[in-house]
Amino acid sequence: MTTDWNAWHRAYDDPQSGLSERLRIIQGLIGEWLDRTAPRDVRVVSACAGDGRDLLGVLRDRGDSERVTATLLEYDEANVARARSAAAEFPAISVRQVDAGHLTAYEGAVPADLILMAGIFGNVSDDDIRTTIEALPGMCNPDALVIWTRHREAPDLTPTIRSWFAANGFTEESFHGPANHVIGVGAHRYTGPARPLPAPTTLFTFTH
Ligand SMILES: C[S@@+](CC[C@H](N)C(=O)[O-])C[C@H]1O[C@@H](n2cnc3c(N)ncnc32)[C@H](O)[C@@H]1O
Structure with a gap:
């Protein structure tokens, strides 16, 4: 990886940035999903979670965070440290320093009820996006929600x-x-129908 993914988070400091707008949208979707699934216990996995602010920011403002067991998968050491510090108040949320591009990283964390794939599809090849989407059914509990992002720069994929x-x-x-x-x-x-977990495979590799 050549991008400084820790510094990348600085765009969140500007509330007018596209990234801040994206965060507001994602957090709104997470909040609606939590309301809809209440009061049952739910399991969340976040791939390439960064500092985890999307999920953790929502949970911090709710009284029902104990319903949520979550695993955040992140590779960058500094981001892992920040995510762990932010997650410290939530005993059922763990942060793994792993390569989320390999299915083995998800062991024990899936099938999940909510899968966050924010900030991935703009950084990997089209083939990898397709491979990941094809693997997702095996990572989903019935009715699981997948929240994903991708920029719309031309050619809009x-x-x-x-x-x-x-x-x-x-x-x-x-x-x-x-x-x-x-x-x-x-x-x-x-x-769709329940599907078994796919065999261990590579889902994606970041291109920069
Ligand atoms: C575009 S950022 C998105 C961060 C976060 N999901 C968000 O939306 O704020 C991509 C993140 O993926 C992490 N990353 C890159 N390759 C990874 C990999 N193979 N496994 C796990 N994390 C990875 C980077 O360190 C970075 O934190």
């Missing part, structure tokens, strides 16, 4: 990504593509 979700048993809950930013945020619910 989000229509194709949405069609790949549909072809793999997902129903689209929402897609946000605000006019003033190039961000895209999708939310797809797995409504």
